[in-house]
Amino acid sequence: xxxxxxxxxxxxxxxxxxxxxxxxxxxxxxxxxxxxxxxxxxxxxxxxxxxxxxxxxxxxxxxxxxxxxxxxxxxxxxxxxxxxxxxxxxxxxxxxxxxxxxxxxxxxxxxxxxxxxxxxxxxxxxxxxxxxxxxxxxxxxxxxxxxxxxxxxxxxxxxxxxxxxxxxxxxxxxxxxxxxxxxxxxxxxxxxxxxxxxxxxxxxxxxxxxxxxxxxxxxxxxxxxxxxxxxxxxxxxxxxxxxxxxxxxxxxxxxxxxxxxxxxxxxxxxxxxxxxxxxxxxxxxxxxxxxxxxxxxxxxxxxxxxxxxxxxxxxxxxxxxxxxxxxxxxxxxxxxxxxxxxxxxxxxxxxxxxxxxxxxxxxxxxxxxxxxxxxxxxxxxxxxxxxxxxxxxxxxxxxxxxxxxxxxxxxxxxxxxxxxxxxxxxxxxxxxxx
Amino acid sequence: xxxxxxxxxxxxxxxxxxxxxxxxxxxxxxxxxxxxxxxxxxxxxxxxxxxxxxxxxxxxxxxxxxxxxxxxxxxxxxxxxxxxxxxxxxxxxxxxxxxxxxxxxxxxxxxxxxxxxxxxxxxxxxxxxxxxxxxxxxxxxxxxxxxxxxxxxxxxxxxxxxxxxxxxxxxxxxxxxxxxxxxxxx
Numbered sequence: 117x118x119x120x121x122x123x124x125x126x127x128x129x130x131x132x133x134x135x136x137x138x139x140x141x142x143x144x145x146x147x148x149x150x151x152x153x154x155x156x157x158x159x160x161x162x163x164x165x166x167x168x169x170x171x172x173x174x175x176x177x178x179x180x181x182x183x184x185x186x187x188x189x190x191x192x193x194x195x196x197x198x199x200x201x202x203x204x205x206x207x208x209x210x211x212x213x214x215x216x217x218x219x220x221x222x223x224x225x226x227x228x229x230x231x232x233x234x235x236x237x238x239x240x241x242x243x244x245x246x247x248x249x250x251x252x253x254x255x256x257x258x259x260x261x262x263x264x265x266x267x268x269x270x271x272x273x274x275x276x277x278x279x280x281x282x283x284x285x286x287x288x289x290x291x292x293x294x295x296x297x298x299x300x301x302x303x304x305x306x307x308x309x310x311x312x313x314x315x316x317x318x319x320x321x322x323x324x325x326x327x328x329x330x331x332x333x334x335x336x337x338x339x340x341x342x343x344x345x346x347x348x349x350x351x352x353x354x355x356x357x358x359x360x361x362x363x364x365x366x367x368x369x370x371x372x373x374x375x376x377x378x379x380x381x382x383x384x385x386x387x388x389x390x391x392x393x394x395x396x397x398x399x400x401x402x403x404x405x406x407x408x409x410x411x412x413x414x415x416x417x418x419x420x421x422x423x424x425x426x427x428x429x430x431x432x433x434x435x436x437x438x439x440x441x442x443x444x445x446x447x448x449x450x451x452x453x454x455x456x457x458x459x460x461x462x463x464x465x466x467x468x469x470x471x472x473x474x475x476x477x478x479x480x481x482x483x484x485x486x487x488x489x490x491x492x493x494x495x496x497x498x499x500x501x502x503x504x505x506x507x508x509x510x511x512x513x514x515x516x517x518x519x520x521x522x523x524x525x526x527x528x529x530x531x532x533x534x535x536x537x538x539x540x541x542x543x544x545x546x547x548x549x550x
Numbered sequence: 551x552x553x554x555x556x557x558x559x560x561x562x563x564x565x566x567x568x569x570x571x572x573x574x575x576x577x578x579x580x581x582x583x584x585x586x587x588x589x590x591x592x593x594x595x596x597x598x599x600x601x602x603x604x605x606x607x608x609x610x611x612x613x614x615x616x617x618x619x620x621x622x623x624x625x626x627x628x629x630x631x632x633x634x635x636x637x638x639x640x641x642x643x644x645x646x647x648x649x650x651x652x653x654x655x656x657x658x659x660x661x662x663x664x665x666x667x668x669x670x671x672x673x674x675x676x677x678x679x680x681x682x683x684x685x686x687x688x689x690x691x692x693x694x695x696x697x698x699x700x701x702x703x704x705x706x707x708x709x710x711x712x713x714x715x716x717x718x719x720x721x722x723x724x725x726x727x728x729x730x731x732x733x734x735x736x
Contacts, residue, residue, distance in 0.1 A: 178591065182591060182594055185594070185595070186594070186598075200598070200600065203597075203599065204598040204599040204600040204601075205593075205594055205598045206590075206591075206593040206594050206596050206599075207590035207591075207593050207594050207597060208594060208598070210590050211591075211594060321683060365576070365580070372583075
């Protein structure tokens with residue numbers, strides 16, 4: 117694990133020597149996030165988002181444990197217990213808003229993290245496992261977020277549970293029995309709520325465990341970098357601490373400012389007003405949409421409106437699951453040996469088209485199911501699959517990448533003479549420097 | 551920039567550098583933030599507003615005959631309300647204060663002019679069990695007041711601790727008579 121020039125851990129006090137021989141936990145931390153973990157020196161701010169996702173997970177677990185002290189998962193009491201948290205529990209409003217907006221910020225961070233990986237080719241060898249474990253985390257996050265959204269037992273909670281478990285009923289023969297098994301009844305009720313709460317409490321800890329695997333597998337090749345060029349020697353790296361602890365620290369500060377801005381000034385902006393109406397099994401809200409982070413997938417689900425060999429409903433569900441499962445094969449769909457999009461002129465264009473495409477899907481998914489939006493979803497969904505299944509393999513075949521820098525150091529110091537001169541002095545003699 | 555600063559007239563040796571100051575300031579700021587976050591995480595466990603809203607009750611005493619006692623609930627805790635007989639009052643006043651573990655007179659534990667109304671918490675000051683002695687036929691203990699079955703603390707007719715492990719007399723809650731027959735506790 118790690119590079120040969122990584123500084124070994126040296127316990128400083130006799131106590132630390134004693135501890136190191138018995139429980140080398142400080143050694144583990146030092147080698148993972150301390151001076152003993154060399155990291156490419158050229159990482160930009162997009163590399164903050166792994167740490168930010170970790171922070172978001174911690175915020176969710178802490179606020180969640182606290183909320184569980186006041187919440188009761190009964191069909192009669194759940195809605196009222198959430199209002200009790202908002203009105204009566206000391207600082208309850210803060211903790212609940214921190215948790216509900218924390219989920220949104222977790223997804224914002226994770227989406228940037230995923231697209232960072234897509235642009236810089238972080239999914240390619242030797243980091244396929246890092247990528248796939250990341251996708252597992254993402255799937256677990258989606259499950260956790262859905263289960264959590266049901267707990268307040270408002271109108272959107274209830275009908276969300278109804279619709280999402282309804283996905284399973286699309287499968288022939290086994291579908292309906294599976295749906296009834298998941299709900300513990302014929303519609304969402306006490307049995308569903310209790311098991312959803314149990315699993316919502318469990319899954320974050322499963323996520324934490326997979327995060328450990330994700331980091332473990334990352335630390336074997338080490339981080340990718342904006343050039344995508346492999347680390348060659350010690351000059352290409354910096355110790356994680358203090359260089360990246362400081363850089364991540366700055367990112368954490370910016371993240372917390374944005375998070376608090378929403379948390380304190382627009383805590384309901386990302387939610388739905390309908391969820392402040394208690395669940396009513398006899399009336400569906402007029403405009404039912406999931407939380408914003410599911411919109412692209414919701415658009416793909418609704419894009420299938422015609423039976424074609426299989427029923428439309430089944431196509432929608434299959435396409436929605438496939439849109440994520442597809443990403444597991446990405447390391448083998450993109451055959452280009454060049455990782456970073458910075459050196460792939462064609463890939464770069466299609467990357468940004470994909471970003472736009474996902475945004476269009478998101479917009480359609482959040483809009484009412486009008487014919488116009490459905491048509492747009494169909495187009496965007498088709499393009500989404502085409503990007504991964506047709507465009508990417510073709511690009512990797514025909515594209516001529518730009519020349520890569522000989523090393524990370526060479527790429528960083530391309531303007532070496534100007535950059536290494538003391539500040540303000542380089543300008544005075546640029547000609548001489550050349 | 552850092553290069554320029556240190557090579558010019560920057561400090562040498564073990565003086566405090568600008569960077570040390572920035573480090574300490576940044577980490578302290580993060581520390582203050584962390585402490586501020588701990589606040590809500592701790593106060594959320596305090597009694598919530600709806601619990602505190604139940605903090606006072608009114609009790610009608612008109613149905614309690616001399617020698618009888620009732621048990622009611624205030625803040626989810628038992629309260630004993632007892633109408634003492636003249637004999638019980640006399641017994642309580644006959645005890646020399648110096649012989650008591652927690653010296654208090656009956657007058658100090660009741661309201662002036664209402665010395666027959668003994669209102670105390672029904673919680674043994676030892677470990678929190680509910681003493682016997684309010685109900686008809688319950689064991690009132692050797693001093694005719696209350697007796698705690700858990701560890702054998704015995705209270706007298708002024709609910710003062712006489713024998714057993716309890717350290718204090720039964721606590722007297724804050725209360726006042728809103729009329730001759732109605733008392734407000736809390």
